[in-house]
Amino acid sequence: MARYIAKRIVYMIITFLVVITFTFLTMKLMPGTPFKNQNRISPEQLAQLKHYYGLDQPVPIQYLHYIGNALHGDLGGSFQFGMRPVTTILAEKAPVSFDLGFEAVIIGAIFGILLGVIAGLRRGTILDYGTMFISVLGISIPSFVLAVFMQYFFGVKWQLLPLAYWKGPEYHIMPVIALAVGVVANVARFMRTEMVEVVNQDYITTARAKGISSFNVIFKHSVRNALIPVITILGPLTAAIVTGSLVIENIFAIPGIGSQFVDSIVTNDYPMIMGTTELYSALLIIMIFIVDILYGVIDPRIRLAGGE
């Protein structure tokens, strides 16, 4: 097991380096410069500015320079924010986005699993069709439509919840729901399929033949096995939600990293783009790692195969 984890960590680092390299290269291929008033400054001034920021050097040198600094924890300064360190900006804004994203994923996964279990156990009944109908709705309605809809009713019309900002628990309700609905829908559909599959397995009949209660047959035998494949989608789903929350952040004026990221790309704020990409890819890589470990905890066949 320890060897397996060590091996995985090495792979994670390699993956991460590949991502950084590609981001760096594609960024250099993007048109334009980071300087807003590009059209009005003279070529000499531009050259001077480029020299000042080290952008006149060959790309490989810039790359090595960047990696060298990054190893010391220095991701450079943001061009948009008067060279404020990227790490400081990320440290300030990322927790908000992660909060929002993880809350949505956890709540979404719990409800998705519950609905999927119910639909799978009651296959072919109104309960099943109802759940799957809601789930299709959840997948097809974009989160921002739901967000605006909720804002109108709960924020404006009935004034039950705060319209925007991120100041306390009640501020979380609408944005988290807006993001979680998609998760619920995805997880529920997946879970239902797995449950339907699992309840027809021979070992469920064996469990029933032992005379144990239906509750135990469902939760100790069926759900646990049905969860194994469902867990695999949770990793990428979490990353997608955390990184994809920018629209919701904008709608609710949440001071997260998502809207920041868009601005960085538009303004060619190279250090900020790099920093945010690194954060996101680190998150995705770590999530996939955690899921694999979890997978091993739930499925003993994987655990042992990995140890060999």
Next chain:
Amino acid sequence: MENILEVNDLHVSFKTHRGEVKAVRGVNLTLKKGEALAIVGESGSGKSVTTKAIMGLLPKPAGRVKSGEVLFNERDLTKLSDKQMQKLRGSEISMIFQDPMTSLNPTMTIGKQIMEGIRRHQNLSKADAKKRAIELLELVGIPNPEERVKQYPHQFSGGMRQRVVIAIALACNPKVLIADEPTTALDVTIQAQILDLMKDLQKKTNTSIVLITHDLGVVANMAQRVAVMYGGKVIETGTVDEIFYEPKHPYTWGLLSSMPRVDSKNSELLAIPGTPPDLSNPPKGCPFAARCPHAMKVCTEFMPDYSDVSDTHKTACWLQDERSPKVEPPETIQVGGDR
């Protein structure tokens, strides 16, 4: 000897999108204390469905007992609630399934899977239940039981898994053990070991056994009585000797001729031509009539009643009627002299 289990005129149907499948149509069985009853018959004849109905394990909501009774110690199991049935399952009546590769939960240790039933039915502490699980593994011949209880099914071979399945079934000393093709999925040497184990355990515990099998060798080895099923009905039943040496039903003749025989000069296998009846639209008369070489007009019109060949031997065939012509069983199975 009194009957521990009695199935009377059992009808089981499945609702499918193509209509009602009448899988079991009036089955009668009796099982005496300490006896092993074999159920044989072609694939699809309703053997598994009958035993699942006895266990209350029909897939819900598609499968349903339509009528008839299952008497266990004089209690009609078809009338029990789910809760009452749960109490009985695994403690009074247990089941062993065909495929040991799929009949154990891959994510639960063997020990937990054995202990689950014990903890449910007997008032044992966790430690005592574990002790019992280890004992059971030892009983079914698994070496190193203290280590093995902590392992998962994928760490066991097929034969070892079937031993575990047997341990689970025997955990609470059931009075009746139903084994649905317990050795079909195993290779030949392991088959013999598992059968020996079952025989041995039956002797020790005096459990009554219902054994479904396609292997007439297994029948001869294990059972005292046989029920031959066809098209959702029991068409002949008797002691092993009666069925093997004095079979009366043309389907039984066909079944016996289709079995490979070591001692036979004529090594050709005789398959029964034709296909079994469509159970969503079962025939009015004898289900075997369409394939029976001796079928008469009456056979396709009316289902024959059971006639007694002896006290223990019954068959449902119009050839038993005194008005019918005398028909001799085919030569391939005429072994009456050399038993």
